[in-house]
Amino acid sequence: MAQDQEVCVVMVPFLAQGHLNQLLHLSRLISAYKLPVHFLGGTTHIRQAKHRVHGWDPLVVSNIHFHDFPIPTFANSSPNPDHSTTRFPNQLVPSFKSAMHLREPFLKLISDLATTTKRIVIIHDYLMSSVVQDYSNFPNSEVYLFQPCSAFTTFWFHWEETKTLELDDENESLRAKLPSTEGCYSDEFLELMHSANASYKKLNNSGTLYDTSKVFEEKYLELLKNEKLKTGASKNWAVGPFNPVTITDRKNASTESIKLLNWLDEQQPNSVIYVSFGTTVSLTVEEAKEIATGLEESGVKFIWVVREADKVDIFDGESNRKVELPEGYEERVEKSGVGVVVRGWAPQLDILGHPSTGGFMSHCGWNSCTEGISMGVPIAAWPMHSDQPRNALLITNVLGTAIYAREWEQRDKKVDASMVSDVVRRLMVSEEGCAMRKKAEELGVAVRRSVEEGGIMHKELEDFVAQITRG
DSSP states (O other), X not given: OOGGGOEEEEEEOOSSHHHHHHHHHHHHHHHTTTOOEEEEEEHHHHHHHHHHOOSSOGGGXXXXXXXXXXXXXXXXXXXXGGGOSOSSOGGGHHHHHHGGGGHHHHHHHHHHHHTTOSEEEEEEEGGGTTTSGGGGGOTTEEEEXXXXXOHHHXXXXXXXXXXXXXXXXXXXXXXXXXXXXXXXXXXXXXXXXXXXXXXXXXXXXXXXXXXXXXXXXXXXXXXXXXXXOSSSOOOEEEOOOOSOSOOOOOTTOOHHHHHHHHHHHTSOTTOEEEEEOOSSOOOOHHHHHHHHHXXXXXXXXXXXXXXXXXXXXXXXXXXXXXXXXXXXXXXXXXXXXXXXXXXXXXXXXXXXXSTTEEEEEEOOOHHHHHHHHHTTOOEEEOOOSTTHHHHHXXXXXXXXXXXXXXXXXXXXXXXXXXXXXXXXXXXXXXXXXXXXXXXXXHHHHHHHHHHSTTSHHHHXXXXXXXXXXXX
């Protein structure tokens, strides 16, 4: 392609699993427009992103190019929830700080691309603002912010900082229920956020991309657009859900995943609850045992992903700590057909998209929220840290497709098996739960339709591609 016709996209994700996953999925969407996409990160984290992505295979997309760079070594510590004062995965912060050393490799990559490319489009995670700051050295480059949170959560963070927008009655009511940020982040991570914010303010962003949909967040996208807060541009695009919304086949699934999905095939429609707290949450010994008992006592069939939160390098040996369950529990529930305990990586999209899955107990990370929403599955919300408490408020009080398993204000109270059992039954077999499931299914259909040609998400994506490929 001639130089004056060429456009390339450079993705600069933050190095936590949820953020890596989002921009890798976005790379798939943009690469479908025959645009070369360059995905930049630390060596271990690029490997992690490719290893864990599900719903498609990044290795068969010829115009996604991975650039993995070494970053300084750091302590590869494991989580220790039994002796921690916060749920936040503080063991990962050293690697997050080391990621700031990607600034020089980023500059070298942009410098190389600038000589052969008419326009370089840089899409960067908010937390990587300091890494991309040298883009302005190249007149043929432009930068777009990727906001990894929901528009709802982003709006409230902005509003609390500025209070420039007068709230309507609905949002005044929501403000009274807004979870505090106390306990959401560690002090070390807050320092990193403040540093990122200082760099972000210096960037001349051309607009903001959200992993969300106007189907369910149009109001908050419009509020953010009107605020024009610190982005330097009022334009935003809701090009989510980034994740695939249809699962085509199982040919690339692992043996363990196929066994799990075959078990689901044998269950009744909407009869199984899927329980997973993501990659950054570790349960204490006591919590794990109470949840185990509660799931079994509920009488509802379940798939439970029981794994430690990520350590810095997920490929560097086994975790020092294995989640302990009651003696004989795993064998007993599997033999009886009541449930399946998964110790490794689970094919979450396949599970949520399966007709036998009728509920999802989740920590409410935004990836899990969008996957649950797009697959039409109601959620039992159990927020643990970061943006999760506010995501939980969105899906419970605004969308009405979730109930609380545990509200943020109750986070320090002892987990009790009866609480878990009651929540599972409420979501899965009560009239309230059935009505919520119907609402979730209807929202899922609308979201999936939005991705099709002519749908609102498809139009947003086309609009963004037209922006970056303009003449």
